[in-house]
Amino acid sequence: MRAALTTTLLAILTCVHAGGATLDRDLSGFAARFQAAQPSENQQAIWKLDWEDHLSTALARAKTERRPVLFIHVTNITGPSNFGTGHC
């Protein structure tokens, strides 16, 4: 009886461990694919600039921090034109 219980318990633990190992493998496999799909640092270089979403907040910060502002006005009025996010 004790031997049977031990065998059953071992079988359950093995299944749980195998399930955990499978999940870990799935997660690490996904993490590798996710990392590989990221844009390069060069493709993200534009966010090394100090962006503000709106001219009003940029001007408020400029006054406080005594910094100049580069303001880009795009006259595309049909589609998305957000230089800060990139859909333009």
Add this chain to the structure above:
Amino acid sequence: MRGSCLSHTDTLEALRGFIVTSWSGNTDLRDPKGMPPEVAKVHAAAAGTIVKGNIKCFILTPDGEVEAVFNAFPNNDVSTFGFNSDEAGRFFADSVRHFASELKIPETANDTSRLALPTTLQDGTPADARLLLHISPRSQPSQYRAAVAEPLRLGPELRAALSAAKDASRTVAASSLAPVLNHFYPPAIMQNTGRISAVSGDLALTPIGANRDGAWAKLTGTATLTLDDGADTKFPVLVDALVVTDAASGAFKSVRGILEGTCPKVPFGNGRGRTHQIEMIGTFASFDAR
């Protein structure tokens, strides 16, 4: 301009002390169509300076005075350098240095060694997630060199659709993922709005186990996106995502995923010319995702 001028190493250095911002809209002050008052004020102040073209650059002093206004490209012609991004970038950086030469700029104002991706929505509220999208080098003309980083609001419908991920496998409408998929389109389409107008198809939500972070499930399949380009062009997008829900309550906790799709840019207007296949790769992650 984002990939050539604004991403160039010389420009990053020239703009080191600057705060950068943009606005898009009609430039006609007699018919401003929602132009914010601060933008109108800048245009009024620069009224004596004529700069043609659809991208106008203003250098403003810390007190908001117009120091200079210029076009990003010489003679207002984007093709001046034969679409050579290095030359365009150096020209732009030289322009900034020239027009800002009289300004006193704090040298340590901005750390250009660090990426600061957008984290807030246009209304200023914190985003729930962010999509990073870039174009495969195989189909990358100059205007697509810089990535897109779109802050996202996930919304209650997505959270509800992806809850209880520990339960049996089920089908989820791809439209549930619209808060993410609506932003999976190339920049610079320039045909109609160029945005996604519809999301269709089904995805499979499949439990894969649980750990101390919660119950995990895979969200996989193909969504079909419709582009508002004047031809309602449809293209498939492969979705490969992981969802985490609370193991006890089933409440949605986080999602992150990979998107792959090729968007055909069809000839506009008379239909002449070749279709340009734009291969896109995207990753998205909710900000609480592990």
